[in-house]
Amino acid sequence: MNKTQILLGVGAVLVLGALFVFTNPSAGVEQSTRTNREVATACDREMAQGFHIHSTLEIVVNGEEIVVPANIGVRATCMTALHTHTPDGLIHVESPEKRDFTLADFFVVWGQPFSENEILGYKADATHQIKVTVSGEVVDTFENTILRDGEKIAISYEPRTEPSSTSGIKGTVMLGPTCPVMRDPPDPACADKPYKTTLVLTTPDGARVLKTFSSDEKGVFSLQVQPGDYAIRSAAAANILPYCASTGSIKVRAGIYTTANVSCDTGIR
Structure with missing residues (x-):
């Protein structure tokens, strides 16, 4: 193999590597030892682009839609990986690492309670229940529901139906x-x-x-x-x-x- 062939081969490898990184934003980004919660709540001055998706959250309490506020996770000098910009429930996930962030992570950033037993101070009891759907399908993961790109998550606090x-x-x-x-x-x-x-x-x-x-x-x-x-x-x-x-x-x-x-x-x- 002559010198020209070697240089061409090296050049091809570099081009392919660059294309891979360009088409895979999280490629080459090593995952740190931080927990998902630590990554989700860290407030950074510059927004990371290693992992960028959007989920939509809808909350309905006794038939009335609750507004998910704008600028959750947005502060004067920094922004958390999970945040909102508009009051329409669109959750932005912009993280330096690809992680399976959950509703629990988002509600911690928001500073509001959410579990199978409580949503925004409304507690499940003998007459009311909390239900979670993902893209229209009922799930039982509650706060552990993973935020995925393009999916709509709906949380409802409503009267209990006949369990049978x-x-x-x-x-x-x-x-x-x-x-x-x-x-x-x-x-x-x-x-x-x-x-x-x-x-x-x-x-x-x-x-x-x-x-x-x-x-x-x-x-x-x-x-x-x-x-x-x-x-x-x-x-x-x-x-x-x-x-x-x-x-x-x-x-x-x-x-x-x-x-x-x-x-x-x-x-x-």
């Missing part, structure tokens, strides 16, 4: 292992697979069966239940494989379908 008609459990049943040995690199053909089977809903300790139901060909299931704590396992005895079970206790809240995935052990080792 709106609460339940949904999820997917997966079967594995499907190959006799672990493979490195992993073989896609050996990945866990959706599983159609009959399951039972039980008390958290598994002692009492409350309902029998089935997953479909895609392993998907959905059942309506009242708020409470539950577990899911195979309808068949524990010594019959594949044996399926949920992990830990499943907590169902009023007005929400809780996601609980179920794993089925084939016994293959």
Whole structure:
């Protein structure tokens, strides 16, 4: 290889590297040891562009929309990574690092309370509930809901509805292992697979069966239940494989379908 070829090769690498950084703003930005909360609340003089997205927040209390103020996180000499500029609920995320910031981070910047039990001083009780939707779908992540680009998050404080008609459990049943040995690199053909089977809903300790139901060909299931704590396992005895079970206790809240995935052990080792 002559000198001209070497120089051309180096030049090509530099150009490709520059294009990668240009098209990937967070490329080359090392993640610090700071927590998400520390990154979210740090007030910087110059706005970072390593990670830049926008989410929209809507808050409704007893049918009345609450204005999310302009200039949350904006101060005279600096600005936090999570902030607003206008009173329309548009949250700007402009961070030096790509992080999964949450509603909790934003409300800390705002200086207002928010959890599954309280929103802006309004507390959930026997007659009122707090509900969160992301792009129209009810979620049970509350303050742990991640801010994602282009998504609309709506928080409502509203009268409780009849739990029997709106609460339940949904999820997917997966079967594995499907190959006799672990493979490195992993073989896609050996990945866990959706599983159609009959399951039972039980008390958290598994002692009492409350309902029998089935997953479909895609392993998907959905059942309506009242708020409470539950577990899911195979309808068949524990010594019959594949044996399926949920992990830990499943907590169902009023007005929400809780996601609980179920794993089925084939016994293959």
